[in-house]
Amino acid sequence: MKRLALAVAASLAAIAGSAPAQETPPVSGYQFLLPETQALQDDDFANPGMLWVELGGKLWDEPAGNGTSCQNCHGAPEAMRGVGTRYPQWSQTEGRVISLEQQVNQCRAERQQADPFGYSSQELVSLSALVMHQSRGLPMSVATDGPAASAYRRGKAYYETRRGQLNLACSNCHVDQVGSRLRGEPISQGQVNGFPIYRQLWQDMGSVGRMIAWCNDAVRAEPLAEGSQMAVELELYLRSLGNGLAIETPAVRR
Template identity: 45%
Template sequence: MKLAALLLLVMAPAVFAQDLRRSGFDDMSRETQAMQRDDLQNPGMLWVQEGAALWAQPPAAEGKACSGCHTAASMRGVATRYPAFDAVLQRPVNLSQRINLCRERRQKSAPLAHESPDLLALESYVAHQSRGLPIAPPDDARLQPYRTRGEAMYRQRLGQLDLSCAQCHDQRAGLRLGGSRIPQGHANGYPLYRLEWQSLGSLQRRLRNCLTGVRAEPYPFGDMALIELELYLASRDEGMTLEAPAVRP
C-alpha cells in the first residue's frame, strides 16, 4: 500500500503536466499576477513601447522601417508559430533570429546582438501582438528531426547535478524547491520580465540559466541545441495562451 502511494506521488506531477497544464502565471502570488494583468504595472510593457518606436524607425539613413513592410495587425499570430523553418538557411529559426534575418535581407542592416535591448524590444513588440492567442507550432515535417532532438535534450540528465528538465518540470512540478514552487516549465510568456533579473529576457536566457543551475556548460545564444529545445517546448505548449510580455518571480 505504501509503495502504491509512493508511486502515485511520483507519477502524479507528470500526468498533471500533460493533462492539466498550468502556466507559470497560475503558480504566482496574487500580487505578481496583478502586475502582469495591468499593462500600467507590467514592467515588460516598457520594452514593448520601445519596440514600437524601433518598429517605425529605419535602422539606417537609407533603410526601410519594419512598419514600411508590416503593419502591427499583420503580426498578430506570428509569435505563436515560432520557431519555424527558414527555407533559405534550411534550418529552424526562432522569432529573434527571424527579426535579425529580416533586418539583413530586407533592410540591409547589421544583425542585433543576442539579448540586446533593441532585439528584446522588437521581439517583445511582435510577441505582444499575439497576446491571448493559442500557441500553434507549425505542422511542418522539416521541423520534426529538430523537435525530436529537442525532446531528447529535455529528458537527458545534464551537469554535475545529473538532472533533466523533465525531472523538475514534469515529475516534480507543483512541489517546492528552496521555498519556491516548481513550475511546469511552459514557455508561453516570453520574452518576459523576471523579478529575479529585474529585467526582461528571452527564453534562451532562461534555458541557459537552467543549464547553469544543474552545473552544465550552457550553450551559446543562438546555438541549434537551444533552438531544438525551444521547438520541443513549443509543441509541449501547443494550445496554451501566449502571455507576452509575462511577469515571473
C-alpha cells in the same frame, strides 16, 4: 491560490495515475505565481515588460540600414497578430528551424541591409516582445511535424537528458516534480507561453534563450549559447509542450 491548487492537484493526479507525464494538460507559469505577481502582470501600466514592448514599437518605425523600417513592409505592429504563435518554425531559406529573434535578424540583414542585433541585446528582445505581444491571448501552435520533426526530436532528447554537476534533466523537475517545492518556490511546468518575460530575478527582460542558459547554469551545466541551434530546437520542444496555451507576452515571472 485556488487555481494553483487545482493545477497542482491535476498534475499530481496525473503522476499518481501513472499516465505518461507529457499528457498532463499544460498549465501556464502564471498559475504558479503569487497573487501579487499575477496582479503585476495583469496591470498593463505597472507591468515592466510593457517598457520593452513600447521600445519595440519605437524600433519598429525606425529606419535602419537602407532606410526601410519594419513598418514599411509589415505596416502597423498589429498586423503581426498570430505570427508569434508559430515560432520557432522551419525556415526554407535557412534550411533549419529558427526562432522569432532570428527571423527578426534575418529581416534586418536581408531587407534592411543593417547589422543584425546581438541575440541578447535590448533591441532584439524588445522587437520580439512587441511581435509576441500582438498575439497575446492566442493559443501557441508551433509545428512539430514535417521538416521540423528532427529538430523537435533533438529538442525532446535534450530536455530528457541529465546534465551538469547536479545531473538533472529538465524533465526531472518540470515533468516529474510539478507542484512540489524547491526551497520556497513551487515548481512549474517550465512553460514558455509568456516569453519574452520580465523576470524579477534579472530585473530585466529575457528571451527563451536567456532562460535556457540560466537553467543550464542552475544545474551547473555548461550553458547553451543564446541563439545556438540546440537552444532554438529546445525552444521548439518547450513551445510544443505548451501548444494550446494562451500567449501572455509580456509575462512577469519570479
